[in-house]
Amino acid sequence: MENHNNRYISNLTRDTYALVLAGGRGSRLHELTNWRAKPALYFGGKFRIIDFPLSNCINSGIRNIGVLTQYKSHSLIRHLARGWGHFKKELGESVEVLPASQRFSEDWYQGTADAVYQNIDIIRVELPKYVMILSGDHIYRMDYGPMLAQHVESGAKMTVSCMSVPIEQARDAFGVIGVDESNQVTGFVEKPSHPTPLHDDPDSCLASMGNYVFDTDFLLEQLEKDSNNPDSDHDFGKDIIPSIIDNFKVCAFDFKKSAKNDSYWRDVGTLDSFWEANMELVAPVPQLNLYDKMWPIWTYQEQLPPAKFVRESDNAKGEALNSLVSGGCIISGASINRSICFSNVEVFSQTTVEESVILPNVVINANCKIRKAIIDRGVTLPANTEVGLNHDFDRERGFRVSENGVVLVTKEMIAALD
Numbered sequence: 504m505e506n507h508n509n510r511y512i513s514n515l516t517r518d519t520y521a522l523v524l525a526g527g528r529g530s531r532l533h534e535l536t537n538w539r540a541k542p543a544l545y546f547g548g549k550f551r552i553i554d555f556p557l558s559n560c561i562n563s564g565i566r567n568i569g570v571l572t573q574y575k576s577h578s579l580i581r582h583l584a585r586g587w588g589h590f591k592k593e594l595g596e597s598v599e600v601l602p603a604s605q606r607f608s609e610d611w612y613q614g615t616a617d618a619v620y621q622n623i624d625i626i627r628v629e630l631p632k633y634v635m636i637l638s639g640d641h642i643y644r645m646d647y648g649p650m651l652a653q654h655v656e657s658g659a660k661m662t663v664s665c666m667s668v669p670i671e672q673a674r675d676a677f678g679v680i681g682v683d684e685s686n687q688v689t690g691f692v693e694k695p696s697h698p699t700p701l702h703d704d705p706d707s708c709l710a711s712m713g714n715y716v717f718d719t720d721f722l723l724e725q726l727e728k729d730s731n732n733p734d735s736d737h738d739f740g741k742d743i744i745p746s747i748i749d750n751f752k753v754c755a756f757d758f759k760k761s762a763k764n765d766s767y768w769r770d771v772g773t774l775d776s777f778w779e780a781n782m783e784l785v786a787p788v789p790q791l792n793l794y795d796k797m798w799p800i801w802t803y804q805e806q807l808p809p810a811k812f813v814r815e816s817d818n819a820k821g822e823a824l825n826s827l828v829s830g831g832c833i834i835s836g837a838s839i840n841r842s843i844c845f846s847n848v849e850v851f852s853q854t855t856v857e858e859s860v861i862l863p864n865v866v867i868n869a870n871c872k873i874r875k876a877i878i879d880r881g882v883t884l885p886a887n888t889e890v891g892l893n894h895d896f897d898r899e900r901g902f903r904v905s906e907n908g909v910v911l912v913t914k915e916m917i918a919a920l921d
């Protein structure tokens with residue numbers, strides 16, 4: 504017989520409509536997002552960032568989902584149609600794309616709250632008891648059921664998911680929350696330069712994960728009020744949350760305490776953090792377990808042949824050590840170490856690739872040396888190319904070198920060398 508608590512949570516998730524905010528550019532990723540929205544960016548060998556919040560919804564039992572898109576959304580919408588378009592609306596499940604379409608304004612989405620407000624009629628049609636607002640550009644695994652249960656049991660009008668992070672990491676990057684002993688939110692500052700530390704840990708603060716649960720009627724009421732405020736930026740972190748915490752019950756849900764040892768969450772908003780999160784996956788036992796059959800990460804998978812490793816000679820073995828290599832890859836006489844090769848990557852004789860993220864359809868010709876790099880989709884590196892060995896030389900050729908020494912190479916950068 505089904506556990507009572509499981510049945511209780513499944514009833515809550517059935518009464519929840521999830522809205523995934525997937526319209527952001529991610530400007531700190533520079534050229535990686537010149538032609539794609541940040542949620543459409545590749546991650547982990549075969550996934551896209553958007554797959555993680557969507558998989559969390561499906562695995563949590565939330566099957567009614569809207570994805571709000573805006574910035575350069577073609578590849579994102581194509582991915583959603585191919586990988587997430589099989590749900591049946593008549594069975595009460597769907598993943599629908601909600602592009603910016605000026606439904607209630609002559610403007611495009613002006614902020615996170617405005618993005619939801621411009622789809623307020625769709626929320627009313629769905630008639631959920633609860634609305635979950637989710638960031639579409641973080642990498643994490645999260646069961647949303649316990650957060651929904653806490654929201655209902657606490658009597659809160661809004662619940663904010665959060666976790667403790669180092670103050671240096673939160674500075675100018677995350678919304679920072681203050682709470683009392685009962686986890687009620689007492690303060691919220693969006694991306695402060697000097698985050699308020701935790702009482703029991705002066706080196707950390709409580710950061711918002713950008714995920715919220717609302718009672719539906721309360722959400723609609725606050726969105727209407729915010730839309731009529733000419734001084735508002737129409738953003739949940741900047742405007743909605745600070746405006747309600749003094750007059751309504753807003754609670755914090757501590758993700759780290761709930762998930763315990765499985766509290767993995769990464770904001771991959773910079774080249775360094777994107778590279779680091781991918782590199783974490785090549786560890787023998789990574790914290791983010793992509794092999795967990797009980798919590799699969801769903802995605803669109805192109806039908807490809809298996810990865811192939813060709814030994815050309817004793818000095819050109821065709822090998823990959825401590826690496827992830829996806830379908831369609833051919834490693835011919837090359838050495839891959841602590842790296843990730845996405846689909847259809849070809850690497851040829853006497854080339855070495857170390858600590859690098861190689862996105863789909865990249866060709867790396869013979870005698871190249873690649874170290875601590877991100878090679879964007881579709882790049883063809885000529886023979887004898889070196890990347891990441893001399894940063895001054897990398898910059899001279901127009902490659903981007905990050906603060907921590909990660910080198911980004913795109914098709915446009917290679918074309919400019921000709």
